[in-house]
Structures are given as C-alpha cells and as structure tokens.
Amino acid sequence: MLAALLNGKPTTATQPTNLFGDGLFETIAIRQGQPCLWTYHLQRLQQGCRRLGYPAPEPDQLLAEAQQLAHPHTQAVLKIVLSIPPVPRGYQRPAEALPNRYLSCLPWPQQPLYQAVDIPIHLQTCQTRLGCQPLLAGIKHLNRLEQILARRELQPPADEGVMCDQQGSVIEGIMSNLLLLDAAGYVTPPVEACGIAGVVRQLMLDMAAQQGIPVRVATQSLAELRQAQAVYVMNSLLGVRPVASLDGLAYASVRLPHFLRQVHQACFELASPV
Amino acid sequence: MLAALLNGKPTTATQPTNLFGDGLFETIAIRQGQPCLWTYHLQRLQQGCRRLGYPAPEPDQLLAEAQQLAHPHTQAVLKIVLSIPPVPRGYQRPAEALPNRYLSCLPWPQQPLYQAVDIPIHLQTCQTRLGCQPLLAGIKHLNRLEQILARRELQPPADEGVMCDQQGSVIEGIMSNLLLLDAAGYVTPPVEACGIAGVVRQLMLDMAAQQGIPVRVATQSLAELRQAQAVYVMNSLLGVRPVASLDGLAYASVRLPHFLRQVHQACFELASPV
Numbered sequence: 001m002l003a004a005l006l007n008g009k010p011t012t013a014t015q016p017t018n019l020f021g022d023g024l025f026e027t028i029a030i031r032q033g034q035p036c037l038w039t040y041h042l043q044r045l046q047q048g049c050r051r052l053g054y055p056a057p058e059p060d061q062l063l064a065e066a067q068q069l070a071h072p073h074t075q076a077v078l079k080i081v082l083s084i085p086p087v088p089r090g091y092q093r094p095a096e097a098l099p100n101r102y103l104s105c106l107p108w109p110q111q112p113l114y115q116a117v118d119i120p121i122h123l124q125t126c127q128t129r130l131g132c133q134p135l136l137a138g139i140k141h142l143n144r145l146e147q148i149l150a151r152r153e154l155q156p157p158a159d160e161g162v163m164c165d166q167q168g169s170v171i172e173g174i175m176s177n178l179l180l181l182d183a184a185g186y187v188t189p190p191v192e193a194c195g196i197a198g199v200v201r202q203l204m205l206d207m208a209a210q211q212g213i214p215v216r217v218a219t220q221s222l223a224e225l226r227q228a229q230a231v232y233v234m235n236s237l238l239g240v241r242p243v244a245s246l247d248g249l250a251y252a253s254v255r256l257p258h259f260l261r262q263v264h265q266a267c268f269e270l271a272s273p274v
Numbered sequence: 275m276l277a278a279l280l281n282g283k284p285t286t287a288t289q290p291t292n293l294f295g296d297g298l299f300e301t302i303a304i305r306q307g308q309p310c311l312w313t314y315h316l317q318r319l320q321q322g323c324r325r326l327g328y329p330a331p332e333p334d335q336l337l338a339e340a341q342q343l344a345h346p347h348t349q350a351v352l353k354i355v356l357s358i359p360p361v362p363r364g365y366q367r368p369a370e371a372l373p374n375r376y377l378s379c380l381p382w383p384q385q386p387l388y389q390a391v392d393i394p395i396h397l398q399t400c401q402t403r404l405g406c407q408p409l410l411a412g413i414k415h416l417n418r419l420e421q422i423l424a425r426r427e428l429q430p431p432a433d434e435g436v437m438c439d440q441q442g443s444v445i446e447g448i449m450s451n452l453l454l455l456d457a458a459g460y461v462t463p464p465v466e467a468c469g470i471a472g473v474v475r476q477l478m479l480d481m482a483a484q485q486g487i488p489v490r491v492a493t494q495s496l497a498e499l500r501q502a503q504a505v506y507v508m509n510s511l512l513g514v515r516p517v518a519s520l521d522g523l524a525y526a527s528v529r530l531p532h533f534l535r536q537v538h539q540a541c542f543e544l545a546s547p548v
Contacts (some may be wrong), residue, residue, distance in 0.1 A: 001362065014360055020418035021295030027363065052419070053426060079363060086288050088275065089301065089353060089380055091418060091425040091448060106363055131468075132440055133405030136419060143417035144294035144365060145326070145410060151365040152327060166406055174365060194405075 002076065004104035005065050015081050015102040020091070021142035023083025023099060024048040028066070029236055030076040030105070031268050035066045037236060040199035045080065048139035054082060054099050062101070069105040077106040077237065083142060113159055114237060117264070120244035120254045121233050124158035125222060126150040126174070130165050130194035138197040150174045160233055162225065162246065165194050169219035176233040177201040179240075179260075180220060181253075183229070187216040200234035204263045213259055229253055232260060239264040276350065278378035279339050289355050289376040294365070295416035297357025297373060298322040302340070303510055304350040304379070305542045309340045311510060314473035319354065321471075322413035328356060328373050336375070343379040351380040351511065357416060387433055388511060391538070394518035394528045395507050398432035399496060400424040400448070404439050404468035412471040424448045434507055436499065436520070439468050443493035450507040451475040453514075453534075454494060455527075457503070461490040474508035478537045487533055503527055506534060513538040 004011050017023060026045055029036040042059060049056045066078055082099040113119055128150040136143065150161050151174050161174045171189045172178055177198040179188045186208070191197045208215045225231065230253040231243035240263050242254045256264060278285050291297060300319055303310040316333060323330045340352055356373040387393055402424035410417065424435050425448050435448040445463045446452055451472040453462045460482070465471045482489045499505065504527040505517035514534045517525055530538060 015293065017291055017293055019289065019291055019295075019297070019299065019355065019357075019416055020422060021293075021416060022419060022422050023293070025293065052423070077363065081293065083293075089351065089383075091421040093422060093426060109363075128409060129407075131405035131407030131410070133403075133420070135402060135423065136405070141419055142293055142295060143419045145296060145415055145417045146407070147365040148294060148296050148367060149326070149409060152367060 002073070002105040002107060003069055004102065005069065007101050008061070008065060015083065015104070016085060016100055017081070017083045017142070018086045021144070022052070022093065023081060023142040024052065024054070025082075025140055025142060026080040027236055028078040028080065029268060030070040030073050030078050032074060033071045035070050035078050036268055037199050037203060038063065038066070040202055041080070041236070044140060044197065044199060045082070048141060049082070051135065051139050052141065057082065057101060065101075065103050069103055073105065075108045077108060079104050079106060081142075109237065117239065117241075120242045121159045122157045123173070123231070123233075123243050123246045124154055124161050125247055126153050126161040126163050128153060128163065129168075130163050130171055132166060132193045134193050137194050138191050140196055147174050162222075163195075164222065165219070168222065170222060170225050171195040171219065172198075173233050173235075176235040176238065178225075179204065179215075179232040179234060180225065180228040181230040181232075181257075182224070182227070185214050185216065187218055187220065189219050190217050198234055199236050200240065200263070200267055203266060204234060204240070204260075207263055207266065208259070211259065232256070236267065239267040276347070276379040276381060277343055278376065279343065281375050282335070282339060289357070289378070290359060290374055291355070291357045291416070292360045295418070296326070296367065297355060297416040298326065298328075299356075299414055299416060300354040301510055302352040302354065303542060304344040304347050304352050306348060307345045309337075309344050309352050310542055311473050311477060312337060312340070314476055315354070315510070318414060318471060318473060319356070322415060323356070325409065325413050326415065331356065331375060339375075339377050343377055347379065349382045351382060353378050353380060355416075383511065391513065391515075394516045395433045396431045397447070397505070397507075397517050397520045398428055398435050399521055400427050400435040400437050402427060402437065403442075404437050404445055406440055406467045408467050411468050412465050414470055421448050436496075437469075438496065439493070442496065444496060444499050445469040445493065446472075447507050447509075450509040450512065452499075453478065453489075453506040453508060454499065454502040455504040455506075455531075456498070456501070459488050459490065461492055461494065463493050464491050472508055473510050474514060474537070474541055477540060478508060478514070478534070481537055481540065482533070485533065506530070510541065513541040
C-alpha cells in the first residue's frame with residue numbers, strides 16, 4: 001500500500017471491515033495523477049449505496065480524496081472501500097452505523113498482463129457458478145466467496161475464468177465482463193440477476209450507442225462462447241483485451257477491432273475531473 | 275468481548291478479517307463453563323472447511339481453546355471465526371494462506387428473548403430473498419449480506435424474519451431454522467440450495483430419528499407457513515422456541531410439545547466433552 005485515507009484522514013492501518021462483507025468497493029486505474037472513469041465508478045458506488053441502504057458518499061469530497069491519493073502517481077491503482085464498522089455479534093447493523101470510507105493507493109500490478117496491452121487472455125471455464133440474487137447483482141459488494149472459489153480453479157495458462165449462472169448460461173469473468181462477437185455482431189451477458197455491472201462494460205455500451213454500433217445484451221451458452229468469432233474481456237485495470245483461447249481452444253481472431261481499441265483507450269484517457 | 279484467542283494466543287484485538295468474507299463462523303452457547311452442542315458445531319465447521327478449501331482445524335486443539343474461554347462462565351457466547359488473512363487486492367487467495375483461528379467469548383445477550391425461555395417469537399415475512407447457491411448452502415460462511423438486508427426490514431414487534439428463496443418458498447429465519455407442525459406432522463425446509471444447516475435443526479432431526487418421530491424435509495409456501503398449526507424457530511442461542519405470530523397473525527398453539535422441550539433442553543445440556 002502506497003498511501004491511504006480513512007474517512008479523509010491519512011492512515012497506515014489496513015481497512016477496518018466487518019465480518020460479514022457488509023460493504024462496497026471500487027478498483028480504479030490511476031493514470032497521470034488522475035483516477036480514470038471516475039463518473040462510472042462513482043455511479044456504481046452510488047447505486048450500491050442505494051441497494052445496501054448506505055448514505056451516498058459526498059461526490060466532491062470523494063473525488064478530492066481520490067485525487068489526493070492519485071496525484072503523485074503516473075500509474076497506480078486506487079481502491080475505494082465503503083464498509084460498515086465491525087459489530088460484535090449478529091446481523092443487525094447498529095442504527096447509527098455509517099460506513100467507513102477507506103481509500104488506498106496500491107502499486108500497479110506487476111504481472112505481464114498488466115504491463116503490456118497486447119497480451120491476449122487465456123480463459124478457463126469455472127465449475128463454480130453464480131447464485132441468482134437480483135438484490136445484489138450489478139453492484140460491487142464485498143460478498144465475494146463465489147469469485148474466490150472460482151479463482152482457486154484457475155490453472156496455467158488461464159488468466160481469467162468464465163462464470164455461468166445456476167442454469168449454465170455464461171454471465172461474466174471472475175474479475176471482468178465478457179463481450180462476444182458472433183455472426184450477428186456484439187453481445188454481452190446481462191448482469192441483472194447475477195454478476196457485476198462493470199464500468200468498462202458500461203463505457204463500451206455507451207460508446208456503442210453513441211456510434212450506432214448494435215450490442216445485444218443476452219446470456220450465452222458455453223457452446224456459443226466457444227463458437228464465437230472473437231471474445232473480449234473488460235475491466236478497469238485491463239481495459240478491453242482480446243481472448244486467445246478458452247479451455248485450450250484458440251479463437252480465430254485475437255485482435256481488437258477499431259471500436260474496441262477506442263473503448264480501451266478511453267478507459268485510461270477519461271480521467272477526472274469530468 | 276470478555277476474552278479472545280488468535281491462533282491460540284490471548285489477544286485484545288478484534289478479529290482480523292479479509293475484505294470479501296472469505297471465512298466461516300460458529301456461534302456457540304456456553305453453559306456451566308462448557309461449550310454446548312460441540313460435536314454439531316465442529317462438524318459444520320469441518321464441512322465448511324471442505325467447501326471453502328481450508329485445512330480442517332485440529333479438533334482437540336479447537337476444543338481445548340473453546341474450553342479455555344468457556345471455563346470461567348456460567349452463561350456466555352463463544353464465537354469461532356476461521357478467516358483468510360487480508361489480501362491487498364484481487365480474488366486470489368495466496369497459495370500459502372491459512373485461515374486465522376479466532377475464538378472470542380462474549381456476554382450472553384441482554385434482550386428479554388435470551389433471558390426467559392418462555393417468550394414466544396414474533397415473525398415477519400422478509401422481502402429479501404435468498405439466492406440459490408448449492409456450493410455455499412448449509413455452511414456458516416461469512417458472506418451474509420442477504421441476512422443483513424433482511425434484518426434491516428424487521429419492525430417491532432418482530433423478533434425474527436422469514437426468508438424465502440427466489441421462487442418464494444420458505445427456507446429459514448434470518449438467524450434461525452424453521453420447523454412447522456401441520457396436519458401431517460413436523461416439516462422443516464431443506465437447506466441444500468440456500469440457507470444454513472443449523473446445529474439445533476440437526477439435533478432435532480437426530481433426536482426425531484432416535485425417537486421414531488417423522489419429520490419431513492420440504493419447502494413450504496408462505497400460505498402453508500401461515501396455515502400451520504404451530505411454528506418453531508431453532509438456533510444455538512435460542513434453543514427451540516414457539517412462534518406467537520407471523521405478520522401479526524397469531525398461531526393457535528404457542529407452546530412446545532414434549533419432543534421439542536426435550537430438544538430445547540438438549541441444546542443446553544449436551545455440553546462437551548462429548
């Protein structure tokens with residue numbers, strides 16, 4: 001950890017969290033001293049606060065704190081955690097409980113995947129499936145056992161895992177959203193019943209709408225995923241990346257089309273202030 | 275907190291937890307200096323370790339630690355938490371990560387419900403539904419946002435909430451399991467797709483089998499719950515309690531039959547060593 005703020009005050013402590021994952025988080029790329037895709041991250045955090053019944057963070061204050069941490073760094077990671085303080089026992093949130101606001105700045109990941117943008121991703125199908133829970137779908141909450149169990153399944157050379165819902169429909173990656181290109185065009189699975197509404201996924205949908213590029217939102221079978229012309233993964237630290245293989249089976253096209261190169265660039269150019 | 279042990283050593287710190295609820299817990303009644311229903315709690319904890327990929331705790335060591343904390347107390351609560359140490363970022367559990375073993379002793383709850391055994395329970399139907407996730411069902415893991423959201427719904431005089439699955443079938447209480455008595459006998463909902471396999475529920479099933487008392491395991495509709503002759507809630511701190519009302523509608527019978535009085539007594543008599 002490079003630096004951290006707890007409710008606005010510098011701290012060297014790790015984040016104070018409650019036992020039951022009663023919280024939200026955002027993982028944000030820092031480029032040239034600014035948090036990237038700030039508006040998208042803020043909107044998802046606000047949506048999460050509504051769902052979990054937290055007061056929304058004050059946007060100007062949150063941005064000021066994010067910029068304070070981001071300012072010294074050309075390239076780093078900003079993590080925001082809103083979480084209810086620890087409770088001794090039981091599921092009852094104390095009436096007066098307000099989430100702690102913990103922002104920390106971490107070094108940019110060392111793995112090659114995060115160092116070079118032209119490294120394609122190897123996918124592996126995970127046995128761990130996502131539970132259907134519309135109350136928690138979309139938001140980036142802190143109940144992440146499904147992702148932790150799925151992550152344990154990955155074997156080299158897989159960089160990322162494909163997660164399905166209980167019916168076996170493809171929903172997302174463990175740490176990313178998925179975009180497929182098939183004969184009918186682009187398609188990305190819905191995240192209303194399970195999965196996370198990724199900021200890059202939303203940016204991609206917004207840019208596609210602006211440019212008149214149709215993107216369907218629909219679950220895909222594993223067979224459809226395998227038979228896609230191309231597959232891409234998206235998240236705030238990777239941007240948009242082409243997928244080289246799924247379970248060892250190579251995809252024909254492993255390059256970003258012009259539109260997705262634009263989205264990728266926008267991931268790291270759309271720094272705040274916005 | 276009265277006392278705590280972290281990996282066997284006395285500590286005054288709160289439990290060190292990871293951000294994503296990667297852990298397990300048990301809440302155990304202490305009576306006359308001994309943890310109650312020890313074998314049941316240990317078995318569920320071991321089952322949880324298998325599901326989450328943790329090494330199982332050494333049973334003799336865990337019991338010795340539990341007894342060390344329980345010994346001074348006539349009546350108290352023992353909480354066991356196994357949880358992966360904090361990770362800076364991402365869903366990958368470090369290869370060498372072993373769960374911390376945190377045992378703490380807390381005062382017995384002050385609420386009247388926990389002071390007098392003859393106070394019946396008032397139930398309220400919760401809008402918050404349980405997601406279907408067989409990989410995590412049954413075990414007492416630390417991803418508990420569903421329970422926290424459901425708990426926020428409770429309005430006086432409700433002591434406990436009824437939680438349904440995504441199809442609207444009754445599964446359990448927020449902090450307890452449910453047992454219904456209808457014209458055909460006892461019935462308790464299954465906990466294979468969602469819900470927690472409570473230790474008192476298992477004790478009740480075992481005692482029923484020993485005594486030749488049939489107990490069906492089947493989901494119930496809210497209508498069936500309303501129309502039951504009697505409803506009971508079960509957990510390790512309450513034992514077995516009759517339900518007085520559901521959403522303000524009173525049940526005809528609000529007393530424990532002989533069999534359930536036996537189960538209730540066994541909850542606080544079956545202290546270790548076992």
